[in-house]
Amino acid sequence: MTSSASERPETPADRQESSLRSDPVDQLPKSWNPGEVETELYQGWVDAGYFEADPSSGKPPYSIVLPPPNVTGSLHMGHALDHTLMDALSRRKRMLGFEVLWLPGMDHAGIATQSVVEKQLAVDGKTKEDFGRELFIDKVWDWKRESGGTILGQMRRIGDGVDWNRERFTMDDGLSEAVQTMFKRMYDDGLIYRAERLVNWSPVLQTAISDIEVKFEDVEGELVSLRYGSLKDDEPHVVVATTRVETMLGDTAVAVHPDDERYKHLIGTTLEHPFTGRQIPIIADDYVDPEFGTGAVKITPAHDPNDFEMGLRHNLPMPTIMDKTGTIADTGTEFDGLDRFDARVKVREALAAQGRVVAEKRPYLHSVGHSERSGESIEPRLSLQWWVKVDGLAKAAGDAVRNGDTVIHPASQEPRWFAWVDNMHDWCISRQLWWGHRIPIWYGPDGESVCLGPGETAPEGWEQDPDVLDTWFSSGLWPFSTMGWPAATDELAKFYPTSVLVTGYDILFFWVARMMMFGTYVSSDASLNAGETPGKVPFKDLFLHGLVRDQFGKKMSKSKGNGIDPLDWVDRFGADALRFTLARGANPGADLSVGEDHAQSSRNFANKLFNATKFALMNGAAPAELPARVELTDADRWILDRLDHVRAEVDTAFERFEFSKACEALYHFAWDEVCDWYLEIAKVQLADESHVESTRAVLGNVLDALLRLLHPVIPFVTETLWKVLTGGESVVVAAWPDASGDAADPVAAQRISDMQKLITEVRRFRSDQGLKPSQKVAAQLVGIEAADLARQVPATRALAKLTDPDADFTATASVEVRLSNATVTVELDTSGTVDLVAERARLVKDLAAAEKELAQTTGKLGNDAFLAKAPDAVVDKIRSRQQIATEEIARIAARLETMGQ
Structure with missing residues (x-):
């Protein structure tokens, strides 16, 4: 009886073919090209339902409502910053085990949207009056369905992890009911009135x-x-x-x-x-x-x-x-x-x-x-308008911050908040437009008037007030109207008050103040008290970031021609590069300057991560259970301890909304410590049979945690690498890294620090000697045992490109390096490694260039007329060039002296 193919024993050839098919490296592209993978990755996340919030979940809630962009708008750098920071917070909390709701939507933008449609009509010589109110509004809805919401597609391009199933629009039926309910309650409470007051009047928009x-x-x-x-x-x-x-x-x-x-x-x-x-x-x-x-x-x-x-x-x-x-x-x-x-x-x-x-x-x-x-x-202009009486509302909004119900980050913005809400004037809420929430006041034939709530109808023959509400009225209800208020919904019970509001400090007084006034006003509403905590405020934390400026610190504007289209950066550098550039510059309350060099640097960072992970995979690295700490090398213990430290630093920074600190810590850990040092040491350890498996495990575990820590800010490259490295479903739903629980090893850290200093000094000496980076030089390491670095000798020699001395070794140069507990002298044989004639010629040429630079900068700095007109930044740059030239002359002169010149 013959066996089937599925029944025959596996042969070595089968195993080799299977190994080739399952090689993780084969699952990665040859190089990181974000444009080829970002769209598919994002749609995969949406299809998998990773961003959908479940109000029935037993997980602790974390909620953010997206500041609703105008339906006429498109993504600008301010939006991109906003969205990057909100997405980073949401993704991290999801990984920490929270039930996350990031709720998206758009504002109907009364003036802007009506203006767009009126301009379209004007092309055909028509005005809105030619159609009448109802037909014109139908045309605006048609425009909204066909052309509005461009920004929603752009949000997908940058990776916004919002719950698309809950997308809302300020003119939706549900939100319209919320607006009408709020107006009637405030009207009945005597907080809304009609009066002739002075307003900002636009003669063009009328x-x-x-x-x-x-x-x-x-x-x-x-x-x-x-x-x-x-x-x-x-x-x-x-x-x-x-x-x-x-x-x-x-x-x-x-x-x-x-x-x-x-x-x-x-x-x-x-x-x-x-x-x-x-x-x-x-x-x-x-x-x-x-x-x-x-x-x-x-x-x-x-x-x-x-x-x-x-x-x-x-x-x-x-x-x-x-x-x-x-x-x-x-x-x-x-x-x-x-x-x-x-x-x-x-x-x-x-x-x-x-x-x-x-x-x-x-x-x-x-x-x-x-x-x-x-x-x-x-x-x-003096005009008859509808107004909100703000005295009590503004006081409640101020008290919410004074009492700590809402915490402003940074605290330095609190005085501005109090200065505004404590001196607020009554708010004009009526607009002479057709597109918007129409004021629910009806007038009778004999001068009577009535305010109607949802579901109520006016007597026959009565006419509704022609004005609509200020857009800020409906957007002021956004944190709870989007969750179903005035009904008592599961969403309100689970996710309200929201966890944090992320927005620019420039709209602190307008949108934020109105949300706080409305939120505190309805705090006793049963629908907002369905959960354990009364809904006193619309958000517990208020994070205010600064404005995005160009690389010279100038405000971006169309007229100056210095604006940057974030989608252009996504096309050229990838969404991760855009996001990392913005998050890395985001300090609470401070403006950030960005330019193309920053985006390119962020793209290089993504490439560095990709190449490092690919190298690790090629060498069999994967997350695995680690051996006992005593079985690990000093370098292994050092990098694991550094990972623990950086994880804690990142956690603290995120909780304080210090995105820049989190990104800087991760950037330098990834680039300087993992890539520049541990990966290079790992190459040496992987050549030693006794350290192969433990090195693979340490490298795999470090990269696994690093990719998870980086994921909230750069989701696309981390998703691509993490899935291949770990075989996991998605880093989006992976757990946030925990502390190892191991005590740090200060002895290992000191040894690695000493080794790094020793290698760095030898590299500097080699550079001064004109040696090529790849050129190997024979050397003796005198005092290495006294410095407690005997076990670091293989890595030291490999990273400093030093070979063992042979029997004919003669030292022609030496480097003394003072370490923590001893001095190590590196004696080198550089004979035959340097072309002295060529090196002298190169140094003489460099010296002449440095002397010319010194003369030019000194001349400018000695010119009083120049100093009087030049901006401080220009003068500082020239002083810096002068200092560099001075130092370069001293360095070259010293080198020539050692060569006998």
Whole structure:
């Protein structure tokens, strides 16, 4: 009876073929090319469900909500930093055994999104009014489905481990219900009211805009001094100055300080307005600075924030002199119908014709607020809007930090937080847009009004308020609305309050403050108290990182042309390089500067890891149970102890949100200690049969732990290497490395430190002698036993490229190295290894170059005119070059002297 192929005995050839097929190295590409693997790796993680959160899990919860990017947005460097840090925190906590929810989503971005669609309509000569409100909103939804959310695909490119099944949008039905619920509760509690107040008005967008959408820029304008009252110096008059002379059409008073002797006799009198005929009273107010200008200021309550407050104090009339387009209107003057900028010229000319322009200063540099969205200068304008009364809400948000319910990292940002929330003004929440959450107030035919909650309907014939809510209102509910509030959901019970909010310090006052106000306001809600801990705050930790700047520390901007597209770096260097560059520069609250050199360095780091792991695999390294510590070499014990130390350092840094420290510790451990030292020592140990298996195990274990420690920041290369090294399912769901529990071996550490110093000094001497790095030189190691380095001799000789001396050995040079407990003298025979003539010629040439450099730098530093104009950074760089040149001259001269020159 013949046996089948499956039944025949395995032959040596079979075993060899099987070994070849299962060789781990064959599972790796020849070199690390991130673009070939990143997309497939990421989709594999998503398909495996690694990022999905289970609210029924018994694991401790860890939750982060993604600061929702605008639906119109695309990934910029600030986003990339945000996302890298959140992903690193999430991945590490998942490896530590937490049930992690990182919840993604987008903001409907009222102004930005409506503007995009309106511009598309304008191409065909259409406006939103041509379609009406409902059809226009349908078109915005169409745009959102077809073109919105570009950034979500870009998030996948950089490896965001978010739970895509829970993706939310601020205009989703559930979030809309949350918005309507919150509005009604606050309205019923008397916290939302309607009033005519001063707002930031955009004449182009024809809506009120928030403070965060106003950017102040210095512009060249004019300062006009004009005269109210008599044109005769000996008759009652007052001179005031303004950069916006057209607003004098809305002047209703002139203010002076009550103690200003120049004007005391005029307080309470009136002067005639030169165009409207209104009688303008002269009032006294402590706000006026008598030392500034003439000590008198014009008051236009409807078009200036400070004037508005003064108008309230003195019960002044507040005529609005511009319509919503920025056109002069309802003044009853010849200027009605003029654009505000044209009116500025015409009013000044008319005043000059009357002899009322006392002085003009052009150009006059002053700061003017501009709309971030449309670019035009904003107009402070009195307008009927909806407001949130913030006094109590802001106090609760401040107390949450004072009481430690929410901890701000870094603590240095706390004073800014308190300065803001303790002095917050009521919040304008209405916008004159069509796209957004419409204000749930309905008006009856006889002037009645009612606020409707979810599921409630208005009586027939009633009309809804046309305005929509500020985008910050809905995004302020984001931490709990995305988890199902106002319903009491399993997600809220498990994951709320969220663990940490990661965001830039630049929106501390806007988005963060609103989330804190809303979170503390609804803290008694049963849906937020379903868990063991009351939902007093929306997040327990608030980590504020800095801004990403270019390599010269300049703020990135389109106008400067110094912006960096993070996706360009992903294409060129890989997602890991982008992430490591950003995380390595991220210190709490501090800005970080990045450039292409940083990205290339990070790419080199990924390559270094790849090559090191590939070498280890080629030599049979794999994680395994280690022999007893006494059976390990000094180098083995040293690297394992260093791993323990670095793991603890990384843990501490992560818990303190010190990403830069964590990355620096891992970078130097991986590159300087594992790759530059232990791998080189391992090559020597692998050639010794008595150390082969233990070296493979130590190397495998160290790389296994190192890849896991690095995974949160550089997930793609670590996943590729870890799976091959360990045969594990995925490093995404691997356990975070634990401490070994072994006591550190200071003796082994000292021996390795002494060996490193000895090798480094010999290498430096060889370099000074002009020896090639690969050139081997015979040498005697005198005093090596006294230095307690006898067991390090093989590695020392291998790494310093020193061979054993033969019978004819004659020392021609020596290096003395003072170590921790003895001096070792390395006697070398360099005869025949150096071409003295060529070496002298090279040194003479190098000396001339160094002397030229010294002369040039000394000349610049001695030039007073240059020093007066050059930036400090340039001067410091030249001083550094001068110092290097000085040291190089001394080094070369000493070398030539030893050669007999």
